[in-house]
Each structure stands twice: as structure tokens, then as C-alpha cells.
Amino acid sequence: MISYFFRLLGSVLFVSWIVGTLVFFLIHLVPGDPVAVMLGDWASPADETVLREQLGLNLPLWAQYWKFISGVIQFDLGQSLFFQQPVSELIAERFPMTLQLAVMALLVAVLIAFPLGLWAALRAGKWPDHLSMSVSLVGVSIPNFWLGPMLILLFSLWLAWLPVSGAEQPFSWILPAITLGTALAAILARMLRASLLEVLHEDYIRTAQAKGLPGRLVYGKHALMNALLPVVTILGLQLGTLLGGAVITEVVFDWPGLGQLLVESIQRRDYPVVQGCILVISVAYITINGLTELAYAWLDPRIRVAN
Amino acid sequence: MLRYLSYSIVVVWLLMAILGFVIGESANEVVLSQFLTGPNAQAWLGSDELGRPVLERLVLGAQTSLFVAMGVVFFSAIIGTTIGIYSGYMGGWTDRIITKIIDVFLAFPGLLLAIALAAILGPGIENVVFALVVVGWVGYARLARAQTLSLRHREHILAARSLAVPMPWILWRHILPLILAPLGVEATFGVAGAVISEAGLSFLGLGVQPPDASWGSMIKEGTRYLLVAPHLVLAPGIALMLVVLAVNLIGDQWRDYLDVRSRKSNR
Numbered sequence: 001m002i003s004y005f006f007r008l009l010g011s012v013l014f015v016s017w018i019v020g021t022l023v024f025f026l027i028h029l030v031p032g033d034p035v036a037v038m039l040g041d042w043a044s045p046a047d048e049t050v051l052r053e054q055l056g057l058n059l060p061l062w063a064q065y066w067k068f069i070s071g072v073i074q075f076d077l078g079q080s081l082f083f084q085q086p087v088s089e090l091i092a093e094r095f096p097m098t099l100q101l102a103v104m105a106l107l108v109a110v111l112i113a114f115p116l117g118l119w120a121a122l123r124a125g126k127w128p129d130h131l132s133m134s135v136s137l138v139g140v141s142i143p144n145f146w147l148g149p150m151l152i153l154l155f156s157l158w159l160a161w162l163p164v165s166g167a168e169q170p171f172s173w174i175l176p177a178i179t180l181g182t183a184l185a186a187i188l189a190r191m192l193r194a195s196l197l198e199v200l201h202e203d204y205i206r207t208a209q210a211k212g213l214p215g216r217l218v219y220g221k222h223a224l225m226n227a228l229l230p231v232v233t234i235l236g237l238q239l240g241t242l243l244g245g246a247v248i249t250e251v252v253f254d255w256p257g258l259g260q261l262l263v264e265s266i267q268r269r270d271y272p273v274v275q276g277c278i279l280v281i282s283v284a285y286i287t288i289n290g291l292t293e294l295a296y297a298w299l300d301p302r303i304r305v306a307n
Numbered sequence: 308m309l310r311y312l313s314y315s316i317v318v319v320w321l322l323m324a325i326l327g328f329v330i331g332e333s334a335n336e337v338v339l340s341q342f343l344t345g346p347n348a349q350a351w352l353g354s355d356e357l358g359r360p361v362l363e364r365l366v367l368g369a370q371t372s373l374f375v376a377m378g379v380v381f382f383s384a385i386i387g388t389t390i391g392i393y394s395g396y397m398g399g400w401t402d403r404i405i406t407k408i409i410d411v412f413l414a415f416p417g418l419l420l421a422i423a424l425a426a427i428l429g430p431g432i433e434n435v436v437f438a439l440v441v442v443g444w445v446g447y448a449r450l451a452r453a454q455t456l457s458l459r460h461r462e463h464i465l466a467a468r469s470l471a472v473p474m475p476w477i478l479w480r481h482i483l484p485l486i487l488a489p490l491g492v493e494a495t496f497g498v499a500g501a502v503i504s505e506a507g508l509s510f511l512g513l514g515v516q517p518p519d520a521s522w523g524s525m526i527k528e529g530t531r532y533l534l535v536a537p538h539l540v541l542a543p544g545i546a547l548m549l550v551v552l553a554v555n556l557i558g559d560q561w562r563d564y565l566d567v568r569s570r571k572s573n574r
Contacts, residue, residue, distance in 0.1 A: 015410070015411055015414045018411050019411070019414070019415055022415075023423070026423060026424070026427055027427060137552065137555060137556070137559075138548075138552065140555065141499070141548055141551040141552040141555055142548055143503050143506060143507060143544075143547060143548070143551070145506070145507060145510040145523065145526060145527075146526055146540070146543075146544035146547060146548065149526065149529070149530045149533060149540050149544075150540070150544065152530075152533065153533050153534075153537055153540070157533060157534045240416065241416060243416065244416030244417070244418045244419040245418060247418065247419070247422060247511070248507055248510065248511065251510075251511060252530075262422070263422075263511055263512075266422075266426040266511075266513070267512065274423070274426060278419060278422075278423045281416065281419055282415055282416060282419065285414075285415070285416045285419075286414050286415075289414065
């Protein structure tokens with residue numbers, strides 16, 4: 001287990017390094033001069049030279065790369081051009097909000113997916129199955145940048161039950177969490193149904209039924225517990241995806257998280273912040289995936305042995 | 308029933324995209340007196356904040372989404388399949404390096420990479436296609452590689468090799484036809500993904516730029532007038548959802564059709 005952990009840690013660090021390198025070269029090697037883009041069409045050559053020096057863009061590429069990587073290791077992501085403040089400070093302010101949104105969305109997804117998936121699996125082939133699978137297909141197909149405004153229209157503007165945007169009070173957390181969680185709920189419900197259907201054909205379920213256990217125990221304990229393993233993996237992997245998907249939801253609801261900072265910084269051409277946000281979200285995503293794999297290996301010894 | 312419905316939605320989508328060439332510039336005509344009017348006899352779906360007819364904007368948006376979807380699926384399928392087949396067939400070091408590259412791409416949140424690329428390249432429909440191809444090829448590569456691995460020791464491949472058939476010809480003539488079906492299913496879901504991603508990027512202001520229409524940017528503009536003119540958000544949103552739903556349904560059908568196990572159990 002310990003050697004597995006270290007191998008996984010190595011892999012997480014390796015991929016993070018690749019991602020960092022990718023982000024760096026993305027910003028530096030793409031055709032077009034970032035300084036010209038940042039300052040717009042009317043900047044004087046003198047202004048451009050000043051900004052170039054300020055950003056260290058006058059150095060040779062390898063020196064810039066070295067500066068960037070050694071900075072990242074010390075949690076120094078450079079200085080924001082717009083806020084005149086270290087990027088790491090800005091990110092530290094916003095990251096907890098994004099994490100909160102993602103965790104809440106995960107909660108919403110689980111609360112919707114479990115009853116839906118269970119219902120569908122236990123009535124497989126009958127109308128509850130068709131109904132819940134149709135609902136989940138619609139759930140997968142609704143883009144969150146449309147679902148969000150629709151929820152706002154219904155619950156905030158017409159019914160006036162919930163606030164339109166912001167994150168100050170718990171009431172305003174509900175709509176963003178539902179918006180971000182719906183697609184995941186739909187995916188999870190389908191996974192859970194498929195996984196349960198597979199388990200329900202196993203011999204030990206027939207045994208449990210044959211010895212006269214009540215349905216509650218057969219399905220709740222014997223079937224569900226065994227069907228959960230693949231679902232838990234997906235759950236972990238999806239938490240990372242939620243961090244990425246949060247970008248759009250944050251913009252819709254004016255949620256003060258990392259995604260909103262990223263989009264605003266793109267519009268302001270604040271490249272150090274853009275670079276930092278992408279790096280942090282990616283590394284968080286990679287780390288969460290690594291942790292999920294670790295949890296999975298702990299739950300299922302076969303994985304450890306196979307690796 | 309549902310099958311015909313989903314195919315008809317896709318056909319309507321295609322027709323709308325073709326109709327876009329006919330409508331052309333008239334969809335961008337600003338008529339300020341028609342500012343935010345609701346659906347009426349002249350403009351069936353009402354007008355937007357510049358008095359432009361929503362229905363015609365919707366048609367232009369269909370063109371944008373179809374163009375992006377076709378471009379993304381076409382290029383990512385070709386690039387991904389080529390890399391995947393090659394990697395799976397060669398095996399050894401080549402395969403190990405390519406697999407590692409695929410893993411790195413999979414370890415990166417796709418939407419975020421697309422946002423980053425679109426942000427750096429600047430807005431524009433070609434850049435959207437490029438960004439989504441960079442994200443999208445991995446799925447095809449992984450699938451093509453896995454399928455090729457299972458085929459590579461088959462007798463007909465061995466026969467072709469002992470007859471000194473050149474490697475590209477083996478890949479093209481003896482492996483590709485056998486793995487086309489699952490790749491086709493992947494491509495169908497790829498269309499749905501590309502349509503949503505294009506609209507998402509345009510929603511964030513990173514896709515097509517005004518006055519060109521995209522369903523995503525129409526939703527974005529519409530949210531500002533949500534209370535007074537909900538039709539601005541409703542129309543493109545419903546169009547988007549119907550297309551994605553229809554394509555997903557078609558993908559599901561094809562997958563079930565190809566999956567022999569599920570075909571048996573349904574009988």
C-alpha cells in the first residue's frame with residue numbers, strides 16, 4: 001500500500017509538472033505577442049518595453065521557464081497586472097469558494113441520483129425505469145449555462161423565493177449547487193442503475209432472497225453496497241470535473257470563485273492570473289483523481305495487486 | 308417513435324444551417340423600434356435587444372454550432388484514430404510514450420484546457436474548433452488503441468504481415484474497417500459534446516463574436532433581459548437542448564445496437 005501511495009504521488013507530481021510546462025508554453029509560444037495583446041492597439045513601443053521587462057519576457061525562454069517553475073514550487077505565481085497583488089493571494093481568496101460550490105453540487109447530485117438510480121434498477125424495464133432514465137437523459141443534455149438562467153427566472157424572478165446571485169447567505173447557495181450538480185446527478189443515476197442491475201443477477205442475491213431476507217436487506221445491504229464501488233470511483237473523478245465545470249456556473253451566478261476570476265482575467269488580459277488559475281484548478285483536479293484512486297485501491301485490494 | 312423524433316430534430320438542425328446561407332445578413336439587421344418585443348406575426352420568436360428577429364438569429368446559430376461540431380468531430384476523429392491505431396499496432400516503446408501522452412491529456416480538465424486555448428488564441432470560430440480538437444482527439448485515440456490491441460494478433464493481420472503488406476495499408480485496410488463502428492458511436496457523442504462546448508465557450512465570450520450568432524452568446528445576451536424578455540433565453544436554450552438530446556439519443560441507439568449483449572436481453 002505504501003509503495004502504491006508513493007508511485008501514485010510520483011505520478012501526480014509528474015502530471016502536474018507536465019501541465020505546468022504545458023500552460024507555460026501555451027502562453028509563451030502561441031503566435032502573437034502577449035504584450036501587444038495586453039496593451040491593445042494604441043500602446044507605444046516604450047510602454048511595451050516596460051511591460052515586457054516587468055513580465056520578464058525579455059529574458060531567453062529557458063530562463064523564463066526556470067523562473068516560472070522555481071516560482072511555482074515556492075507558491076509564487078507572479079503578480080496580477082490588474083489587481084497589483086500576488087496571484088497566489090488572489091487564488092487563496094477564491095479557491096475555497098469554488099471548492100464549496102463543487103462539494104455542494106456533489107451533495108445535490110448524490111441526493112438526486114441515489115433515489116433515481118435505485119428506483120430505476122428495482123423496476124427495470126417498467127415505467128419507473130423509463131421515466132427516471134428519460135429524466136437523466138434530459139439532465140445530461142441541459143447545458144448548465146442555460147439551466148442556471150432558467151432556475152433564476154423561475155425561483156428568483158417569478159416566484160421570488162431565492163436570491164438571483166452572490167454567495168453571502170446560505171439561501172443563495174441553492175441554485176448554483178443545483179445548476180452544477182444536475183448533469184452529475186444524471187450521470188450517477190445511470191451508473192448506479194447499470195451497476196445495480198449487474199449485481200442483482202449475482203448468485204448471492206438469489207441466495208439472500210431464497211433464505212427469506214426482507215427486500216430492504218437484500219437490496220439495501222447486499223446489492224447496494226456491492227454496486228457502490230464503481231459509483232464511488234466515478235464520484236471522486238467527477239469532483240475534479242466539477243471544479244472545471246464550476247467556471248460557467250460561477251459566471252452565471254456571479255459566484256466569487258476561481259472560475260469567475262479566470263474568466264474576468266481573460267477579459268482583462270491579465271495573463272499571470274489566467275496562468276495561475278488554470279494551473280491551480282488543474283493540479284487540484286489531478287490531486288483529487290489521485291486521491292480517488294488511492295481510496296479505490298484501499299477499498300479493493302485487487303487494484304493494489306494489479307498495479 | 309422517439310427514434311424518428313430524434314432523427315427529425317437533427318434533420319431540422321441541418322436544414323436550419325443550410326437556410327442560414329439564404330438568410331445571411333438580414334438576421335443582423337438592427338431595428339430599434341422592435342426592441343425586445345415578444346413573439347408576434349412578423350417575428351415568430353420575438354426580437355432581441357437590438358430588434359433583430361430571434362428566429363433568424365437562431366438559424367444563424369444553428370449554422371455556427373453545426374460548423375463547429377462537424378469541424379471538431381472530423382479533425383479530432385482523424386487525428387485521434389490515426390494516433391490510436393498506430394500506437395496500438397506498434398506496441399513497445401512507441402505505445403508506452405503515446406499512452407503516457409494520452410494519460411496526461413486525460414488528467415487535464417477538458418473544458419478548462421479549451422477555455423485556456425480559446426483565451427490565448429483569441430475569440431473566433433476557427434480557434435474554437437482548434438481548441439476543441441486539442442481536447443477532443445484523446446477520446447478517439449484511447450478507443451482506437453484499445454480496439455487495435457485486441458485485433459493485432461488476429462490471423463488476417465498475421466497473414467497480411469507475412470505477405471509484406473506495408474504497415475499503413477494494414478492499418479487502413481485490415482484494422483480500421485473493423486473498429487469503425489465503436490468510433491462512429493464515439494463520434495456521435497462527440498457531436499453533442501462539441502455543440503455544448505461551442506455554446507459554452509461563446510457564453511463565456513470566447514467563441515464567435517458579434518454580430519455573428521451562436522446559441523451560447525444568444526443565451527448570454529438574453530440573461531440581461533431575463534425578466535422583461537425571457538424568450539431571448541428560452542429560444543436558443545430549447546434549440547440547444549433539443550439538438551443535444553437528439554444526438555445523445557441517436558448515440559445511445561447505435562451503442563445498444565452494436566452491443567450484442569444488450570440486443571439479446573431486449574428480445
